Amino acid sequence: MKNLINKWNKISLVKRIIVGLIIGIVLALAIPNTAKPIVIFGSLFVGALKAVAPMLVFFLVIAAISSHKSGQQTNMKSIILLYLLGTFLAGFVAVIVSFIFPITLTFGSGVNDVTPPGGVVEVLKALLMNIVDNPVKALFNANYIGILSWAIILGVALKKASSSTKTMISNVSDALSQVVKWIINFAPFGIMGLVFDTISAKGIESLISYGQLIVLLVGCMAFVALVVNPLIVYIGIRENPYPLVFKCLKDSGITAFFTRSSAANIPVNMGLCKELNLNKDTYSVSIPLGATINMGGAAVTISILTLAAVHTLGIEVNIGMALLLSLLSAVSACGASGVAGGSLLLVPLACSLFGIPNDVAMQVVGVGFIVGVIQDSCETALNSSTDVLFTAVAEFSKARKEKIKNK
Structure with missing residues (x-):
C-alpha cells in the first residue's frame, strides 16, 4: 500500500486530477445511484478548503507586514494599479x-433563496462595513475584505x-500553507466527487443547452488571458510576454481551475x-491582496450575463451605458469576495442599470449557477494566475527601468 501511495504521489497533480475527472464522469453516466456516496469526497474537499483559506490569508499578511523592514522597497502601488487596470x-x-x-437566454424557474445587493451605494457600504x-x-x-484589513492593521x-513573536507568526503561516498543500493533494478525489454530483444531478445536457453562453464566457476569459494580459505584460517589460504568461497559467491557473478558490491557491x-525570484516582501502581500481584489474573471462574468439579459429583453444599449457597465463590473468584481455568492449575485446590480426587474435578473443568476461548474473554474484560473503575472510584471518593469537608468 505504501509503495502504491508513493507511486501515486509521484504522478503530477494535474494528471491525477484528470484521472479523477474522468472517473467522476464515467461513474455519473454509468452507475449514478450506486456510486452516489462518492459525493462526500467533493463536499469534504470544498469544506476543507473553505475552512483553512481564511486563516491562511490572515496569518500570511500579518507575517509579511510585521517582518517587513523599513527602507525595503516594494512595488505595491504598481501592482495595485495593474490589478485595477x-x-x-x-x-x-x-x-x-x-x-x-450577442446571445439570448431561456429563462426557467427563478432563484428565491438568495438576496442580491440593491445598488451601487449598498455595495460600497457593504464593502466599508466589511x-x-x-x-x-x-x-x-x-469575509476576505475584513480579514485583509485586520491582517494589515495587526x-x-x-x-x-x-523577533520571537514574528517567528511564531511566520511559523503558523508556513504551517497553514503546508496544510493547504496537503488538502490540494486530495484534489483528484474531491474533483471526482464534485463532477459526479454535478452531472448526476443536472446531466451533461444541462450544460450543453447553455453551450453558447459557456463558449462566450470561456472564450472571453481566454482572450483576456492570452491577448489583453500579454499586452499589459509587454508594455511593462518590453519583451516577449508569452513565456511568463504561459508559466503563470500552467503553474497557477491549472490548480486554481480545479480547486476553484483563489485563496486556497495562495501557497501555489x-x-x-x-x-521567479521575486521580492518576498512584495509578493507576500500582493498575492493575498490579489486573491481579494484582482477579479478580472468576475468582471467578465458580470458583464456577459448582464448583457445576455439585455439582449434577451431587446433593450437598446448605447456606448455610454456600456462603458458604465464596464466600470461597475470592475468595481463590483473587486468586492465580490465580500458578498455572499460571489460574482453571480452582483449580476442583478448590473442589470438594474438597464431597468431589468429583479425577478428576471435572479433568473439570470439561476442560469449562472447552472454553468457555474465551468464558468467558476475558468474565472478562478484567470484571477489567480493574474495575481502572479502582475506581481512579476511590476518587479521586472522596475528592474528594466533601473537597468536603463544605470547605463
Missing part, C-alpha cells in the same frame, strides 16, 4: 465581445514586536513567485 479591461472586453456576439467587521466574525464568514502593529502562487 486588468479588472477594468476584462470587464470592457466582455462588453465588446457581448456586442459582437472592512471594519469583527475579525473573528470575518474569519468565521470568510501586521503594522506587530512591526515592533520581538507564493511558490511560483519564489521560483
Whole structure:
C-alpha cells in the first residue's frame, strides 16, 4: 500500500486530477445511484478548503507586514494599479465581445433563496462595513475584505514586536500553507466527487443547452488571458510576454481551475513567485491582496450575463451605458469576495442599470449557477494566475527601468 501511495504521489497533480475527472464522469453516466456516496469526497474537499483559506490569508499578511523592514522597497502601488487596470479591461472586453456576439437566454424557474445587493451605494457600504467587521466574525464568514484589513492593521502593529513573536507568526503561516498543500493533494478525489454530483444531478445536457453562453464566457476569459494580459505584460517589460504568461497559467491557473478558490491557491502562487525570484516582501502581500481584489474573471462574468439579459429583453444599449457597465463590473468584481455568492449575485446590480426587474435578473443568476461548474473554474484560473503575472510584471518593469537608468 505504501509503495502504491508513493507511486501515486509521484504522478503530477494535474494528471491525477484528470484521472479523477474522468472517473467522476464515467461513474455519473454509468452507475449514478450506486456510486452516489462518492459525493462526500467533493463536499469534504470544498469544506476543507473553505475552512483553512481564511486563516491562511490572515496569518500570511500579518507575517509579511510585521517582518517587513523599513527602507525595503516594494512595488505595491504598481501592482495595485495593474490589478485595477486588468479588472477594468476584462470587464470592457466582455462588453465588446457581448456586442459582437450577442446571445439570448431561456429563462426557467427563478432563484428565491438568495438576496442580491440593491445598488451601487449598498455595495460600497457593504464593502466599508466589511472592512471594519469583527475579525473573528470575518474569519468565521470568510469575509476576505475584513480579514485583509485586520491582517494589515495587526501586521503594522506587530512591526515592533520581538523577533520571537514574528517567528511564531511566520511559523503558523508556513504551517497553514503546508496544510493547504496537503488538502490540494486530495484534489483528484474531491474533483471526482464534485463532477459526479454535478452531472448526476443536472446531466451533461444541462450544460450543453447553455453551450453558447459557456463558449462566450470561456472564450472571453481566454482572450483576456492570452491577448489583453500579454499586452499589459509587454508594455511593462518590453519583451516577449508569452513565456511568463504561459508559466503563470500552467503553474497557477491549472490548480486554481480545479480547486476553484483563489485563496486556497495562495501557497501555489507564493511558490511560483519564489521560483521567479521575486521580492518576498512584495509578493507576500500582493498575492493575498490579489486573491481579494484582482477579479478580472468576475468582471467578465458580470458583464456577459448582464448583457445576455439585455439582449434577451431587446433593450437598446448605447456606448455610454456600456462603458458604465464596464466600470461597475470592475468595481463590483473587486468586492465580490465580500458578498455572499460571489460574482453571480452582483449580476442583478448590473442589470438594474438597464431597468431589468429583479425577478428576471435572479433568473439570470439561476442560469449562472447552472454553468457555474465551468464558468467558476475558468474565472478562478484567470484571477489567480493574474495575481502572479502582475506581481512579476511590476518587479521586472522596475528592474528594466533601473537597468536603463544605470547605463
